[in-house]
Amino acid sequence: MKPTRASTLISVALVAAVAGFALDAVLASRQEPTLLLSTPLGITLALIGVAVVAMARPVRRHARDGAGRQHPVDPLYATRVVVLAKASSLAGALFGAFAAGLLLYLLTRSALPPLGSVLPNAVAVGGGLVLVVCALVAERMCMAPPPEDDDDLPRGGTTAN
Numbered sequence: 001m002k003p004t005r006a007s008t009l010i011s012v013a014l015v016a017a018v019a020g021f022a023l024d025a026v027l028a029s030r031q032e033p034t035l036l037l038s039t040p041l042g043i044t045l046a047l048i049g050v051a052v053v054a055m056a057r058p059v060r061r062h063a064r065d066g067a068g069r070q071h072p073v074d075p076l077y078a079t080r081v082v083v084l085a086k087a088s089s090l091a092g093a094l095f096g097a098f099a100a101g102l103l104l105y106l107l108t109r110s111a112l113p114p115l116g117s118v119l120p121n122a123v124a125v126g127g128g129l130v131l132v133v134c135a136l137v138a139e140r141m142c143m144a145p146p147p148e149d150d151d152d153l154p155r156g157g158t159t160a161n
Contacts, residue, residue: 001079012090014097016097017101020035020099023035024101024106038120042099042123045091045096045124045131048131049133052084052085053141055138056081056137056139056141056142058073060141085138088131088138092131095127096124096129096132099128100125102121103118
């Protein structure tokens with residue numbers, strides 16, 4: 001499995017930010033209240049990021065210590081953690097950028113919004129950013145180190161039968 005590409009995360013973030021900004025603009029043009037995210041959303045996103053890193057720690061310890069440990073890490077567990085980390089990085093980019101679009105709309109109005117309108121969206125942006133960073137760290141923690149015995153393989157990296 002290949003690492004998450006930055007271009008993918010940036011693309012998701014741009015689309016989500018534009019969607020958040022456009023949604024608030026449409027709501028305001030219809031004279032309806034703009035969308036405010038709740039503060040617990042940002043906190044939950046950050047806690048999910050911490051949980052993903054905690055799940056990746058056993059895989060990292062096993063990769064660093066080698067296969068000589070008494071209880072090896074299940075390869076399916078490691079795969080699940082990597083997939084969870086990839087999904088979490090995409091979700092963090094999506095939620096964080098959507099909240100950033102909402103926040104950008106609020107801050108570009110001629111009247112300054114009250115702190116109660118800005119703070120929940122700012123916390124959601126921070127939570128999304130924490131989730132993306134933690135997920136990328138967890139994904140890197142689950143990468144297998146290169147094999148030590150490279151002399152047995154030809155230049156192409158595969159053996160010919």
